[in-house]
Amino acid sequence: MSCCTKPSRCPVPVTLVLLVVYFCYLLLGATVFWALESEAEQDLTQNIQQEKWELLQNLTCMDNRTLELFIKFIVQVYKQGSSLLGNGSSLETWSFPGSFFFSVTAITTIGYGNLSPSTTGGRIFCVFFALFGIPLNLILLNRIGQRMLVLVQRSADVLGRRVGRKKTVTFFSSSCAVMAGLLLFFLLPPILFRGMEGWTYEEGFYYAFITLSTIGFGDYVIGRNPEMKYPNWYRNLVSVWILFGMAWLALIISLCINLLENSRDVCLCCRRKEGDKKEHELIDMTLNGHPPSPLQEDADSTSSTGKSESLD
Incomplete structure (x- = not known):
């Protein structure tokens, strides 16, 4: 017998490594967008206020051409993430939390449509950021969904051995996973949105579904009310909710596929x-x-x- 043995290598948790790389990538994107777009946002805010006062002082009546120009100006301001309401812009769209949230919506392909980079450098970086970020997002979501599925299956196996009814326990475990996801990702978040955004519960539930399904109409977006003062953790919490909510949807899809395959075999x-x-x-x-x-x-x-x- 050999006196010395080779030390066993500890397996590297691939999911944890992907998660760390994913968040590092988001932090990189948030930093670059923050550096490229924050100054342009401040300049745009000053121009907005100046244009508003000039319109109020000089244009007492508008013709059709002037009205069309004003509408185009409003649309351009909306696309760049600013607001014409109030005496100042408290949205801080391209602050670090706002840039981090934009990075999440970009690589998850939600794309609300109410915000886009306005500088040439920001647009070029957005192309390459999404080019590599979207595949990374798909890999991570698939990985997290598989881990969730394995956790549900292991729980069903353990309970099935103790109870002795494997099929019943498997159905019960899958139902618990579905109900827990509905509670965490669809039923509870509207309560937070009602307190932070002033929406009704139905509007918050609608926003949760449109966001997690990556439809992203853009009619409801968090952090867009200039009369509200949002804490820094709010957008970060919503970003984490989007990530794990989409992973839960991947889990539901996997459970449905397994159910169809099992029913076909039966x-x-x-x-x-x-x-x-x-x-x-x-x-x-x-x-x-x-x-x-x-x-x-x-x-x-x-x-x-x-x-x-x-x-x-």
């Missing part, structure tokens, strides 16, 4: 057992000297033909 197994049972009955009848009637032979031949086609 149907094929039942059909095979029924065909084998009929074959045994025919053999027993022949051995006992009671051959099947012509109608029975036609029915059995039809069932055997259908069985061979299903097996093929």
Whole structure:
């Protein structure tokens, strides 16, 4: 026996490494967007206030051309993430928390449409950031969804061994995972949105679904009310909610796929057992000297033909 043995290598948790890389990538994107867009946002805010006062002082009546220019100005301001309401911009769209939230919505392909980079450097960086960030996001979501699925399956196996009813426990565990996800990602967040945004519960639930499903209409977006003072943790918390909520949806999709595959296997197994049972009955009848009637032979031949086609 050798006096010295090779030390066993500790397995590297791939999911944890992906999670660290994912958040580091988001921090990198938030830092770059913050550096490129924050100064432009301040200049835009000053120009907004100046344009407002000039319109109020000089344009007492507007013709059609002036009105069209004003509407285009409002649309441009909205796309750049600023607001014409109030005496100043308290949104801080391109602050670090705002830039981090924009990074999350970019690589998760939500894309509300109410915000986009206005500088040339910000647009070029956004292209490359999304080019590498979207595949990274898909890999991480798939990984987290698989880990959640493994956790549910292991819990079902442990409870199934103790109870002795594996199918019932598996269905119960899957139902608990679905209900827990509905509670954490759809039923509780609207309460937070109602307190922070002033929305109704129905509007908060609508925003949660549109966001996690990556539809992203942009009619409801957090942190866009200039009359509200949002804490820094608010957008970061919503970013984490988006990440794990989309991973939970991936888990639900995996559970549905497994359910469909299991139901298909059960149907094929039942059909095979029924065909084998009929074959045994025919053999027993022949051995006992009671051959099947012509109608029975036609029915059995039809069932055997259908069985061979299903097996093929």
